Amino acid sequence: xxxxxxxxxxxxxxxxxxxxxxxxxxxxxxxxxxxxxxxxxxxxxxxxxxxxxxxxxxxxxxxxxxxxxxxxxxxxxxxxxxxxxxxxxxxxxxxxxxxxxxxxxxxxxxxxxxxxxxxxxxxxxxxxxxxxxxxxxxxxxxxxx
Numbered sequence: 001x002x003x004x005x006x007x008x009x010x011x012x013x014x015x016x017x018x019x020x021x022x023x024x025x026x027x028x029x030x031x032x033x034x035x036x037x038x039x040x041x042x043x044x045x046x047x048x049x050x051x052x053x054x055x056x057x058x059x060x061x062x063x064x065x066x067x068x069x070x071x072x073x074x075x076x077x078x079x080x081x082x083x084x085x086x087x088x089x090x091x092x093x094x095x096x097x098x099x100x101x102x103x104x105x106x107x108x109x110x111x112x113x114x115x116x117x118x119x120x121x122x123x124x125x126x127x128x129x130x131x132x133x134x135x136x137x138x139x140x141x142x143x144x145x
Contacts, residue, residue, distance in 0.1 A: 007046040012039070014122075016054045016138035018131070022062040026105055028145040033057065033102075034109035036141075037119045050118050056133050057125045061098035065090065075104065099125040 017036060021029060035041055039051030065073070073090040093101050102125045110116040124133065 005044070007044045007049050007051060009049050009051070011044070012042075012049075012051045014053050016056065016133065016136040017141040018056045018058060018138040019141050019143060020059055020129075021057050021102065022059040023064050024143050025145055026063050026065050026101065029057075029063070029143050030102065030105035030109055032143055033106050033123065037106070037110065037122055048115070050115060052119055052122060054122045054136070054138075055124070056131050056138055057102055057123070058129050058131055059127075060102045060125050061094060061127045063094075063098070063102060070094075075100075098127045 019029065019033065033055050036055055037052040039045050039049075039053070042051055045051055070091040071089065075088045075090070075093055076085060078085050090101065103120075103123065106123055107116075107120055110119050124131065
């Protein structure tokens with residue numbers, strides 16, 4: 001009798017990738033990162049298992065956006081109090097917290113459950129060109145867009 005192969009998290013070899021975000025379109029880069037975090041780039045992908053790899057994003061402050069998004073795209077968060085809605089434009093967010101821009105884009109493309117939170121924890125974003133993960137020997141990954 002033939003049985004269907006069911007992937008287990010213990011069978012997966014997790015790799016580390018470095019992505020340089022300088023002059024790369026934000027949304028296109030975020031979809032590639034989300035696919036790597038989910039493990040969709042592997043042949044033994046299963047939607048119920050965290051098969052993804054670790055991703056390091058450097059130069060988040062130099063990410064590119066198209067159109068008028070710098071002036072028109074807004075980020076919202078709420079303090080929990082009445083009238084506590086805070087709104088920040090993309091250009092201000094890139095000045096103050098460029099890591100959050102990439103994290104927000106990727107997080108929206110992951111599953112909204114405990115598995116998605118576990119996948120999101122494997123994303124490491126840095127504003128500058130340096131990162132402290134040299135010991136993991138990450139591979140450089142080129143975004144083709």
